[in-house]
Amino acid sequence: MKLLFERSVPGRRTFILPGSSFPKREVPEQLKRKAAPHLPELSEVEISRHYTELAKQAFGVNSGFYPLGSCTMKYNPRVNEAAAALPGFARIHPLQPKDTVQGCLEVIEQARKLLCEITGMDDMTFQPAAGAHGEYAGLLLIKKYHESRGDSKRTRVIVPDSAHGTNPASAAMAGFTVTTVPSDEDGCVDLEALKAALDDTVAGLMLTNPNTVGIFDRNILEITRLVHEAGGLNYYDGANLNAIMGWVRPGDMGFDVIHLNLHKTFSTPHGGGGPGAGPVGCKKLLMDFLPSSSIGSRVFEGEMPHTLGQIRAFYGNFLVVVRALTYILTLGREGIAQASGMAVLNANYLMRRVRGAFTPAFDRICMHEFVLTLEDVKKETGVSALDVAKTLLDHGMHPPTMYFPLIVHEALMVEPTETESRETLDGAAEVFIRIREMIGKEPEKLHLSPLTTPIGRPDEVGAARNPRVRYEFSE
Numbered sequence: 001m002k003l004l005f006e007r008s009v010p011g012r013r014t015f016i017l018p019g020s021s022f023p024k025r026e027v028p029e030q031l032k033r034k035a036a037p038h039l040p041e042l043s044e045v046e047i048s049r050h051y052t053e054l055a056k057q058a059f060g061v062n063s064g065f066y067p068l069g070s071c072t073m074k075y076n077p078r079v080n081e082a083a084a085a086l087p088g089f090a091r092i093h094p095l096q097p098k099d100t101v102q103g104c105l106e107v108i109e110q111a112r113k114l115l116c117e118i119t120g121m122d123d124m125t126f127q128p129a130a131g132a133h134g135e136y137a138g139l140l141l142i143k144k145y146h147e148s149r150g151d152s153k154r155t156r157v158i159v160p161d162s163a164h165g166t167n168p169a170s171a172a173m174a175g176f177t178v179t180t181v182p183s184d185e186d187g188c189v190d191l192e193a194l195k196a197a198l199d200d201t202v203a204g205l206m207l208t209n210p211n212t213v214g215i216f217d218r219n220i221l222e223i224t225r226l227v228h229e230a231g232g233l234n235y236y237d238g239a240n241l242n243a244i245m246g247w248v249r250p251g252d253m254g255f256d257v258i259h260l261n262l263h264k265t266f267s268t269p270h271g272g273g274g275p276g277a278g279p280v281g282c283k284k285l286l287m288d289f290l291p292s293s294s295i296g297s298r299v300f301e302g303e304m305p306h307t308l309g310q311i312r313a314f315y316g317n318f319l320v321v322v323r324a325l326t327y328i329l330t331l332g333r334e335g336i337a338q339a340s341g342m343a344v345l346n347a348n349y350l351m352r353r354v355r356g357a358f359t360p361a362f363d364r365i366c367m368h369e370f371v372l373t374l375e376d377v378k379k380e381t382g383v384s385a386l387d388v389a390k391t392l393l394d395h396g397m398h399p400p401t402m403y404f405p406l407i408v409h410e411a412l413m414v415e416p417t418e419t420e421s422r423e424t425l426d427g428a429a430e431v432f433i434r435i436r437e438m439i440g441k442e443p444e445k446l447h448l449s450p451l452t453t454p455i456g457r458p459d460e461v462g463a464a465r466n467p468r469v470r471y472e473f474s475e
């Protein structure tokens, strides 16, 4: 497909600017460009077609099944977009006088109350812009807490080996050293290893439950109790609340601080790195340390002597909060519980349907996602998880998350989400089964996939490390 610059024709224009009624001013010579900027010259319809063609090449949740585990690529109802686009929300400025934005502050306040109720927390800040940013803020709360007690020995954070990569990274950024504890054969925290790691140098534990293999840790109350007993605090990575919202609450599991990814569970489209929000909730004992421009009267009066300060400009990504509130209010208490219930049912249904073809890494009831291991397939046939993922593309399906979590070899992590119908799940199961048959008959063919997409197998590491995002002009 041609780039805009390659379609450019000198002199072609899209716009007609009206004449200016302002007197002409001369720009000082030293500020003037020496050469005209390289801008593509095109007509409006050419630009429109270019972007429509690009959009058709991208795979989104509106194109088909998108079971990207740990990412919760569920369908986001359009009504939430409509709410976020209302001019009263979209066309405001954070420096506007407070009495002109009371409705918007009310949105944040309502969202705060509802999300605190859903998570079992006492207070929440909406400043963090994403999950990892929330982890960082939450860890600073833990740090402030120990500092405020004069407990300066606590420099370690415990993270299970199944954790999302952002957990140890955030802990390191917040100035902690990371102690990794192994998982047992169920993918859960190894209690003996946890006990051995606990002492008076532990600031806290970071945990996801259900964890990154989609399994609910049955020992959760024991785990959080052990950490508290050792004087540490418990951090809940709530990036994916899709399995538990409306059923169990991190606050009741013994967690002191959490973050949520509103862009995963609460209806903000996030493919391609769109806007996010990683609100951080906490129990009473951490409230005084929350970022300073949170919501609530005490904040606007500037009475937060122990705050960790500001970690992002103004209120965070406000329109993401509007979507989340609309989503929660349209679903209601029952709808929220039904959504996560369906997410778990769909994952278990699909896991059972593909179990004959591929091996689940942990063969027990899963939560909102499950992990397959293709270690045996790879050994027998040379076909890897990557080959299968690429072949799925030829069957009109977005591949699951690959090679994550790291503790499972040749992993494919499938998260169907609650918004898929039984027919879609049956269709996906048939595709997995058909691919397993292909592997039996013509394994070498899978190394060639995908054959039907605009590009085949790009150099993904190269694309991430050395992206070429500028057009190189010949002259």
Ligand SMILES: *Cc1c(COP(=O)(O)O)cnc(C)c1O
Pocket (backbone or CB within 6 Å): 070, 071, 130, 131, 132, 133, 164, 166, 208, 237, 239, 240, 261, 276, 278
């Ligand atoms: C997505 C995710 C994160 C990171 O969230 P970002 O918004 O991408 O920073 C952290 N933990 C888990 C378990 C996740 O799935």
